[in-house]
Amino acid sequence: MFRTLLVANRGEIACRIMRTAQRMGIRCIAVFSEADAGAMHVALSNEAHPIGPAAARDSYLRADRIIEVARATGAEAIHPGYGFLSENADFADACAAAGIAFIGPPGAAIRAMGSKAESKALMVAAGVPVVPGYHGEDQSAECLAAEAARIGFPVLIKASAGGGGKGMRPVFSAADFLDELAGARREAKAAFGDDRVLLERYLQKPRHVEVQVFADQAGRTVHLHTRDCSVQRRHQKVLEEAPAPGLSDALRDRLHVAAIAAARAVGYVNAGTVEFIVEGEDAFFMEMNTRLQVEHPVTEMITDLDLVEWQLRVAVGESLPEHWPPQAEGHAVEVRLYAEDPGQDFRPSVGTLRRFAMPAPTSQVRTDTGVRGGDAITPHYDPMIAKVIAAGSDRATALHRLAATLAQTQLGGLTTNLAFLRRLVSHPAMGAAELDTGFIARHKAALIPPPQEAPTVALAGFAAVYLERLRRDAASASPWDQCHAFRLFDAAEHLLLVRDAVRLRRIRLRERRGSVEALVDDEPPIRIAADPAFVPRTCVDGVWYPAAIMLDDDVVGLSFAGGDYVLHLIDPYAPQGGETAAEGRLSVPIPGRVVQLLVTVGDRVARGQVIAILEAMKTELRITAPADGIVTHVGCAAGDSVEEGTEIITLASPGEGASPP
Structure with missing residues (x-):
């Protein structure tokens, strides 16, 4: 058996491989990007080596750097896991050339099955049934449109290289074919560096x-x-x-x-x-x-x-x-x-x-x-x-x-x-x-039901845990920072304002003789208590429920009795009007790259119209107009890398008579 194994991957599969290999007495070498210096697979390894920046193309997809680490550490084998270089025939061949065992099939087998078109031709020759379609070399839009018509709609466009749903689009009519073809090619090129596609009959309930x-x-x-x-x-x-x-x-x-x-x-x-x-x-x-x-x-x-x-x-x-x-x-x-x-x-x-x-x-x-x-x-x-x-x-x-x-x-x-x-x-x-x-x-x-209000019992449970946390945090503070809200001749009272997925909720907490009541909106009071040992549970009207809150600034993640809710704490003394950004300012939801801008300043757009396409986390996201409007500002260009929250397009209401700035 191998004495030393290099795991050329990250995440759960790297951890999974290491646990098995170490159980077999094999020493495990990890590689990691700058973003993964503190990752679990690094902690589990016997030895770990950096291979480059966070972007996968500069680290986990660098076959040369991985083989260099294998040589330096004396690794006898490389396990590629899945994703990254796991189905890269050139990497398998490079391992063989370096005298390092590749834990997987030979490069020739990967290469044969790596192209969907070529693999289907092999399967036909081997007597394995394949879906009717087009797997030819002519990749012109005209040829593909004609083949789609021959197969009959609906058809499925699939990237010839790779998998994971990238570059895959069902098309239900000839009118949509060219637009969907362009999108599939963009995804395929970005994911696999190859924009070739094949066509198949789209089965209705496969x-x-x-x-x-x-x-x-x-x-x-x-x-x-x-x-x-x-x-x-x-x-x-x-x-x-x-x-x-x-x-x-x-x-x-x-x-x-x-x-x-x-x-x-x-x-x-x-x-x-x-x-x-x-x-x-x-x-x-x-x-x-x-x-x-x-x-x-x-x-x-x-x-x-x-x-x-x-x-x-x-x-x-x-x-x-x-x-x-x-x-x-x-x-x-x-x-x-x-x-x-x-x-x-x-x-x-x-x-x-x-x-x-x-x-x-x-x-x-x-x-x-x-x-x-x-x-x-x-x-x-x-x-x-x-x-x-x-x-x-x-x-x-x-x-x-x-x-x-x-x-x-x-x-x-x-x-x-x-x-x-x-x-x-x-x-x-x-x-x-x-x-x-x-x-x-x-x-x-x-x-995927529409957003629901957090149940009253969940909000009461949140209030109990939140109040107990305030008491803990203030236990060693000065008297001026205590959270008991003492009132002479009256019940102590706290006010919490939170916005759930639907609306603003008002929670009043009353402390009287060691007990606490929660009044949610205008509903009757509910007796509440939290576990002072901070076991994740809370008592609502005498019933104990599993509960935990995760507070991140003014955003609360609440797990209560098997349900999960996101709450936003609202400062009751803050000036009104600052809770949300203008509806017409479209921002990037997650960091990514702008693939395509479909509007320019002065264009009129309709609610739901796709106005930009973003690529992020191996996914193509479509940014749509939230309402009818006129484009007054475009803050990026195709190919730009954008951070979360970057405003890329601004819309004005058609009734505002907007004009370009």
């Missing part, structure tokens, strides 16, 4: 089903059962499970056979995933991921295997066991916990993760993460916080365990998809396994 494969150096290739990854947003996976539910035995067997044939067609070695589009009893090859997948833990949970350990064993020439594939036992479900705002089309969010608390792991519940409370989620990398995985003897038990785990999870400091995931795993259609890639869009009203 499932995304994949097969985990493993091949050793002796040429033996096996499957490790199926996974369903149909629940997606922006063509990126949100929930995965194994084995894929609801497949007939005949279809499952065909998928296993086709996946093994696909891997053998390119001389595959090590762990990989063959992905299929499934509709009814029809299954079509989609692509092969020539690496370990984000969702590999659900396969591990039903097979009782450590896939990273077997990646390392295969890389040193060990053969796969004769009894493989092992029997699948029970069911496992995984969700991806992200720093993102589901209410804003899953827009990534950045900031400090001020609180991150989860139940203790068990044999049936697992959390894979690369961050801790206090870590920053930056615009430089994928905003995934953790993967939460639960298993059970059957699917219903696994979903129940996952729901219970998410209910006890506490996050604070930035916007996340935690509340969305809680609703997702508890949705009746999820329990019934009514799965396809349109699941989230179809159930959007239930999964």
Whole structure:
């Protein structure tokens, strides 16, 4: 076995690889960018080396620097994880040339499967069914439009290189084709440095089903059962499970056979995933991921295997066991916990993760993460916080365990998809396994409801914890800073003004003879108390609830009884009118790069019209006009890098008779 392993990645996958390798007695070397100097994977490593600035192109994508560190440290092998250089054939070849084992397939296999067009041609030759489409070399807009008409709308435009939903656009009519083609090419160029695309028939209710494969150096290739990854947003996976539910035995067997044939067609070695589009009893090859997948833990949970350990064993020439594939036992479900705002089309969010608390792991519940409370989620990398995985003897038990785990999870400091995931795993259609890639869009009203007022009981709970915190902070202060609000012959009273997701809320706190009452708006008083030991719980009308608050200046993240709310503290003595910026001033929501400006000064725009396109955190964001108006100022140009809060466009009401400044 290898003595020293360099992990050429970051985040949860780097931590995952290191834990397995160190358990096997392997010394682990980490590499890190300037933004990751204090990251968890650095802390877990036996030795860590800087490789460049925060931007991935200057650090984690610098193959030369990574190989240089491997040589300097005597690393015998490099594990690329997933993302970054994991499917880079040139990097795999460079490792081989340097005499360093690449934990993955040979460069030739990566290259063969790296182009969606070329891989589909290989699959056709190998007898693996593919979706009807166009995979040709002529990339002119005219040719592609004609091919789209031949295939018939709706069609799917897909980037020929790469994956993860980048450069992927469904098109439902010929009138929209050229605009969507331009957008897909921009995304593909930015993500993969290659703007070539292919076209496929867009299936109406497809499932995304994949097969985990493993091949050793002796040429033996096996499957490790199926996974369903149909629940997606922006063509990126949100929930995965194994084995894929609801497949007939005949279809499952065909998928296993086709996946093994696909891997053998390119001389595959090590762990990989063959992905299929499934509709009814029809299954079509989609692509092969020539690496370990984000969702590999659900396969591990039903097979009782450590896939990273077997990646390392295969890389040193060990053969796969004769009894493989092992029997699948029970069911496992995984969700991806992200720093993102589901209410804003899953827009990534950045900031400090001020609180991150989860139940203790068990044999049936697992959390894979690369961050801790206090870590920053930056615009430089994928905003995934953790993967939460639960298993059970059957699917219903696994979903129940996952729901219970998410209910006890506490996050604070930035916007996340935690509340969305809680609703997702508890949705009746999820329990019934009514799965396809349109699941989230179809159930959007239930999964992403409009902003709701914080319940009165939650606001009362917040007031209790907040008051106890004020008392603690003032305990050693001068008498003038005490927070007991003493009144002679009357109850002591505090006033809190907070704005929840809907409106301004008024909370009056009355202290009388050691007890505290909260009066929320005009509702009856509620007796409250917080745990003086600062256990995250609070008592409301005699009932104890789990509660925690994360205070960041005047913004409060409140976790109460399984619900999450964002509150804004309002100074009751501040002058009015300064709470919000002018509606017509459009600012950048997160740091990024301006891809395209679609308006100039003097243009009239309509509410909802796309006026700028921003690229941030591997996502293309569309900035839309909040109302009808006239563009009076443009504060940036295409190609500019912009920071969060930068005002890029100013609109005036059409009735104002605005003129350019």
